[in-house]
Amino acid sequence: MPLFPIPSHVQFAAMVAVSALLVGTCVRLVAIRGQAPEIAQSRLRSLKSWWIVTLVVIASALLGRLAMVAVVGMVSCLALREFVALPLAPAMPLSVTRSMYGLIVISYVAVAMQWASFFVIAVPLLSIAIPSLVLIVSGQVDAFLRHIGRITFVVMVTTYGIGHIALLVTLPESTNPQSVNPGAVNPGAVNPASGPAGLFLFLIAVTEINDIAQAMVGRRFGRRKLTPVSPKKTWEGFGGGMVVTSLIAMLLGHWLIAMTPLQSFIAGILMSIAGQIGDLNMSAMKREIGVKDSGNLLPGQGGILDRIDSLTFTAPLFFYYFQWMTR
Numbered sequence: 001m002p003l004f005p006i007p008s009h010v011q012f013a014a015m016v017a018v019s020a021l022l023v024g025t026c027v028r029l030v031a032i033r034g035q036a037p038e039i040a041q042s043r044l045r046s047l048k049s050w051w052i053v054t055l056v057v058i059a060s061a062l063l064g065r066l067a068m069v070a071v072v073g074m075v076s077c078l079a080l081r082e083f084v085a086l087p088l089a090p091a092m093p094l095s096v097t098r099s100m101y102g103l104i105v106i107s108y109v110a111v112a113m114q115w116a117s118f119f120v121i122a123v124p125l126l127s128i129a130i131p132s133l134v135l136i137v138s139g140q141v142d143a144f145l146r147h148i149g150r151i152t153f154v155v156m157v158t159t160y161g162i163g164h165i166a167l168l169v170t171l172p173e174s175t176n177p178q179s180v181n182p183g184a185v186n187p188g189a190v191n192p193a194s195g196p197a198g199l200f201l202f203l204i205a206v207t208e209i210n211d212i213a214q215a216m217v218g219r220r221f222g223r224r225k226l227t228p229v230s231p232k233k234t235w236e237g238f239g240g241g242m243v244v245t246s247l248i249a250m251l252l253g254h255w256l257i258a259m260t261p262l263q264s265f266i267a268g269i270l271m272s273i274a275g276q277i278g279d280l281n282m283s284a285m286k287r288e289i290g291v292k293d294s295g296n297l298l299p300g301q302g303g304i305l306d307r308i309d310s311l312t313f314t315a316p317l318f319f320y321y322f323q324w325m326t327r
Contacts, residue, residue: 009255010197014058017205021054046300053298053307057204061197066112068200069166073108077101079158079304082295088150090143096131096151103130104159111166119163127155157281158305161312164319165203169196175258175326198256199322206249206268207314210275214241226276230283233276242272263325270321271314278313282306 028047032040060071080100084092103126110118131151135141173195194201218237226233246268253264282305286294295303 009194010061010201013194013198013201013205013252013255014062017054017058017201021050024050042300044300049298049301057201061200065169065196068169068196069108069112072162072166073104075304075308076104076108076159076162078297079162079308080104080154082297082303082305083150083154083158086289086291086294088289090146092147092151093135093138093140095134095138095140096147099130099134100127100151100155103127103155107159107163108166111163111170114170116167116170119160119167123160123163124156127152127160153285157278157312158308160316161278162308162315164315165200165311168199168203168315168319168322171196171199171323175323194256202249202252202256203315203318204311205252206245206271206318207275207310209248210241210245210268210272210314211279211310213244214238214272214276217241217244227280229280229287233280238272238276241276242269245269245272245275257322259322259325267318267321267325270317274313274317275310278310281313282309 025047028043032043035043056071060067080097084097103123107119107123110122128148131148132144135144135147140147214233214237216237217240218232218234221236221240222232222234224235225231226235226238246265249268249271250261250265253259253267254261257264259267282294286292286305293302294305297303298307301307
């Protein structure tokens with residue numbers, strides 16, 4: 001039983017997402033015929049991961065606010081676990097890792113209870129204060145700055161960054177009101193009113209579409225490298241992805257969020273830029289550590305950090321942009 005009525009437009013968006021994935025699956029199955037067995041298996045594993053991620057996102061959106069907050073909180077915990085498992089030198093002390101798990105749990109409980117001010121103000125401070133205190137009390141100060149810098153970085157991007165998704169879905173109902181019956185919506189209204197699930201799906205869908213569009217355009221038309229940090233990223237992919245993302249955002253915005261088409265279009269542009277920064281930010285981290293993928297939790301796609309890299313920047317940007325546009 002969902003914790004709130006499911007707006008028809010959210011149901012429609014969920015069906016469109018599943019339908020698109022079905023079409024993509026058929027295209028992928030045809031495309032891998034005749035390819036080397038290793039490549040075909042990798043593509044199939046990636047496809048399975050996409051199905052799992054998509055169904056988890058849709059299910060949490062349909063179940064309600066608490067489910068969405070819980071899923072984002074679980075992702076933050078998995079991201080921290082993945083980060084500390086990387087070949088860091090020196091390895092992260094177990095006491096610091098445990099204290100950060102505690103901070104993550106407390107942070108999302110606060111969000112679920114709609115204590116947004118605690119999350120926004122306290123988490124950045126505690127991500128430095130708690131591990132500092134743990135290391136000082138235990139006397140583990142040989143690599144003090146490296147440990148504090150690394151753990152603060154990962155908490156800020158994987159908890160504070162994507163935690164804004166949870167903040168987004170716990171905004172007051174009046175911010176993005178929902179209507180279960182689309183016939184009750186004024187045709188001249190800004191949006192068809194889709195509630196917190198609409199915000200959740202818009203943010204994740206636009207971010208993922210931007211990643212896919214940039215990769216596809218870059219693979220087909222890319223000529224000029226965007227940065228040495230990630231050789232496969234190109235200016236052509238970045239620009240093409242931005243065009244596709246802004247247009248899709250304008251279309252989805254009509255169905256899911258309380259913004260005008262122009263505001264949704266601008267949101268798409270800003271999120272495309274932020275997504276690229278988040279991607280490159282994580283690429284730089286992995287390059288320093290010396291790994292290609294952050295993990296193997298999502299077969300064919302790498303790890304959690306590989307999947308949420310863009311969201312670490314698009315989530316806070318969209319949260320504050322949406323609030324600014326609808327205040």
